[in-house]
Amino acid sequence: xxxxxxxxxxxxxxxxxxxxxxxxxxxxxxxxxxxxxxxxxxxxxxxxxxxxxxxxxxxxxxxxxxxxxx
Numbered sequence: 694x695x696x697x698x699x700x701x702x703x704x705x706x707x708x709x710x711x712x713x714x715x716x717x718x719x720x721x722x723x724x725x726x727x728x729x730x731x732x733x734x735x736x737x738x739x740x741x742x743x744x745x746x747x748x749x750x751x752x753x754x755x756x757x758x759x760x761x762x763x
Contacts, residue, residue: 711757715750722746 725746 712754712761715754715757719747719750719754722750
């Protein structure tokens, strides 16, 4: 829900396709993490992978925002 309201608020200034891709990949990583929690199989591996994906997207998002600001 937070991501959706952020998209609505900041759509005009974040209309870049890079930002949209990072949002989509973040949402996919959240969904895959939630699915791994529900399945309860290999949860440690999925958790580590999810954290790695989240950090990668976070750093990518920071880079894209800095690039757009310039």
